[in-house]
Amino acid sequence: MKISYQMSDTRPWTEKYRPGTVKEFRGSSKTVEKVLNWVKNWDNQKTDALLLHGEPGIGKTTLVGLVAEELGLEIFETNASDVRTKKALQSSLEQAVQQRSLTGRKKLILIDEVDGMSSRDRGGKSQISKIINKTKFPIIMTANDAYANGMQSIRRKSNVVQLKKVHTNSVNSRLKEIAEKEGLEYEKSAVKSIARRAGGDMRAALNDLQSLAEKHGEVTSDLVKELGYRDTEKDVFQALKLIFKTTNISTAKNAVDGVDENYDTLFEWIRENIPKEYKKKNDLAEAMDVMSKADVFKGRMVTRQNWSLLKYVYVLMSAGVSVSKEEKYRGFTRYSYPSKIKKMGRSKASRKKRKDISLKVGKKLHTSVSTATDLIPFLSILMEKEDWKENIVEHLDLTEDEIKFIKNF
Ligand SMILES: Nc1ncnc2c1ncn2[C@@H]1O[C@H](COP(=O)(O)OP(=O)(O)OP(=O)(O)O)[C@@H](O)[C@H]1O
Ligand SMILES: [Mg+2]
Incomplete structure (x- = not known):
């Protein structure tokens, strides 16, 4: 039997189909140009750093790699949310921003996920802003939330550029391209609805497509329904993503504002999905504690018919839950229907x-x-x-x- 390359290739499609060139990158070409030009003309820029922010899974980290590739730069990469202590951050980064690379090639410094740095280590972000002062090379930082706690020292020193969500049509065409390459049978409308329900998150779309392909060997509208309720419940999923991924109080609080669900339903959505996102014991315990307080208010509100308590229910289950984590969780989480x-x-x-x-x-x-x-x-x-x-x-x-x-x- 002939085993095709594709069958033996078990990489996640997000890796396998990570764009190799700037041309393959989907999304605003203006933003891509902006970042490229900023790095190219770094010597004449007002700021030494650029803060690239936007929602999860839309290609921030990928784009920085592509820019380095395109300009022939050597990339030095740290993930700020992995760096445990100020000291560790200082020693590796300080060297990187000041010393020429061994190969003599010019460098591009990537500090990934700066907003995810431990909030316990409060000095971390101001440390980074000090490092920006010393750099001899362009620094690009990425963040989901440019307005998270403690980000202003970094923002002040940076050219702040937002990467927009990937347009549904672009996600759709990318999915179709990949489906063709994989020799996958698919209904066009099914692929389109995967794209739509991803809400601009290319990574989520690729993960959904792959999971159907692997489970069923084809992609039909019926199977897409099986993935869950993200299409019809788009608002809720977006609200969850914001609450769980941010540590910023007002971002989280605003996330529940526009959701077209009553407080009880929303409560169930959040409660069901906290354990999916908060993997650290303390984070989970704290978030559940906050939820139990929200539940107490919910009960009192009903028994006393005192609807003014509703605002506490909302704030606890949004902002309260979002600040219950020590640091943000990276990556993709599939939320589920309560x-x-x-x-x-x-x-x-x-x-x-x-x-x-x-x-x-x-x-x-x-x-x-x-x-x-x-x-x-x-x-x-x-x-x-x-x-x-x-x-x-x-x-x-x-x-x-x-x-x-x-x-x-
Ligand atoms: N704009 C895009 N064009 C093509 N592929 C994309 C794009 N955005 C994301 N992808 C795919 O999704 C994967 C994940 O993207 P990436 O890690 O760059 O997202 P991110 O914005 O950095 O997310 P996070 O905020 O979680 O760090 C990539 O490897 C790629 O396969
Ligand atoms: Mg990233």
Whole structure:
């Protein structure tokens, strides 16, 4: 059997299809030009540093690498959120910004994720602004949140450039290109909806496409639905991303403002997803503590019919949760639909479906409807095996909808 290169290539597609040249980079060519020109003419710039900020997964880190490549510069890279202490940061960076490279090539210094530096180490950011004063080479910093706590000393010394989210059409065309290269069967509308639900986050889109490709070998609209509810619940996902990724109080607080969900639902969304994002014990404990306080206010508000308490509920579950972490978490997190709401939402339409299935099961097994209902979870497990599933479906004469219902039970 011929094993193709692609089959044996297990890299994540975000790596495999990381653009190799500036031309392949999707997004505002103006911004790309701006950054390129700033580095090119660094000797004559007003600032020695550039702060490139924008939402996660839109290519900030990638762009800096491409710019270095394009201009033939050697890149020196530190990830500020990985640097544990001021001292460690100082020693490596100070050398880097002052000493010529061994190869004699010019350097570009990348300080990635400056806004993610530990907030415990308060001096970190002012340390960086001091290092900017000493640099002999252009410094580019990246951040999700240029306005996070303590960022003003850095902002003041930098040319602040925002990278905009990748336009849905650009995400879409990139996904199609990759699908073609992978020889993947896809419905155009399905790829489009992956692009749409990514909300400008190219990395999220690539991850979604790859996960469907690997799981099912094709991309259809039905399968996209399986990914979750990000399309219809776009606002909520965006709010979650902001709350979890920022440490800035007002950013987090504003994130929940425009969300078209009631406070109870929003509460469930946040509670469900905190453990997905906050992996450190203390962060999780603190965030849950804040949520429990929000819950107390929520309860009092209802029992006392005192709706003025609502503002505390909102502030606690947005800003309160966002400042519960010591530092921001990097990378992509797939948020999920709250299981509690899923159960509630199911109730009406699905009660009927459940009853229909139970009737069918009950008839075949000669049991009462309620006993049959109790058997649905077991059916769900049995039907994970493909040949058993076929037999069961045939025996019980199940419809597509009913099969789906059992599968998701
Ligand atoms: N504008 C883009 N054009 C093409 N590919 C992109 C673009 N943005 C992101 N990608 C893809 O997504 C991956 C992740 O992008 P990158 O790490 O540069 O994002 P980022 O903005 O630095 O995110 P974070 O804020 O989380 O650090 C890249 O390796 C690339 O595959
Ligand atoms: Mg990055």
